[in-house]
Amino acid sequence: MDFDAFTGGVEPGGLRNKSDICILICYLINSANRPLKKDDIVSVIVNNGLANYFETNDAMYDLLQSGNIAEFENTKDYYILTGRGKMIANQLDTTLPFTTRDKALSACISLLAKQKLQKENPVKVEKLENGGYNVSFSITDGSMTLMSFTVFMPDYSQVNLIKRSFYNDPQYIYTVLLAALTENREMIKDSLDKLIAK
Template sequence: MSEKMVFKDSEPGSLSDIDEIKILICYLLNSAPQPLDREQMNYVFQVTGTVNYFSFCQALKELTDTGHVAEQDAEDGKRVFVLTQRGADTAKTLSGVLGRASRDKVVAAAAELLSRTKRDKGQKVAVDRVEDGYIVHLTVHDIGSDLLDMKLFAPDRMQADLLADQCSENTINLYKGIISILLNDRRGLAEIVEEMQPRRQE
């Protein structure tokens, strides 16, 4: 799911008190490993069902107006939000008024979102039509030379899309698996199989 604008109706257990929502925003920004933009914060709150979109917008505006949160430019040109000292003090002092479940959910969702964003920036998966089928092209970027540059053939679009999805979702294991096979590292292969085993049982 894209983190671009998401709208959801309020769910049971979602926050409706603006002051609590402001505390949750401060807690999220204080806990996240890097600043978040408006769309990222909105995605986190909507996907966890903790805050509806309009309440989030109101709370964020009030936090900005009162100097708890400030906007700044990120390297990619986006406008991101950071806590001021006042906002950090609020996060540390008042976060206890929030339910632990709500706090844990939003922090986990933010971590997953940022991890996925970082992963997507470090890799590229493309599906190209060729005369006799499709080519799935996976490139894993790194500082300097690429870590992996691989092409796979698929006879039809359905299989090509499946391969592309798996390349995107399992890039690390794919890379580790190739290295383990080439180095005859049976332990490394066993670790990959063990890690993937729970998925097969679900």
């Protein structure tokens, strides 16, 4: 197969053909079975070394212009497959290497899980007039709030640090705080053991 795409940032086994990149994008949207944000599609493909950043953006544009993908409900950020795009995804996805499909799908599933986690456990950051930030966390079970709390952080780098830590395992944060509030020594010990093991 002739390579007609830039290969900067593409890992061995990645895509070096423009039509394959278009097929991969259709495959991802079809597999997600929901509208996907353009930045997320590009991120999944580029961050996993599956295709070049510029080629992926060009492929998105080509798919939109050719009517294979469309904006979801007149948004400019989220895209769905048209009938033609679904045909491409269903009939041509086997032309992609299995490892490429598998890697892309795993990354897409992880991305969707992360988005669900962030939606169900929102973090709000408020910049204070006197400096610093109030960071408010909510932990839910999807339908009701189990716990919410606010902490002060003096600078934005620390805000990002605690947000990352929170999203790594909101359930763990919930368990630690609940253990401390209830003075449950066994739960505190288990939580500390888990923290040390990380």
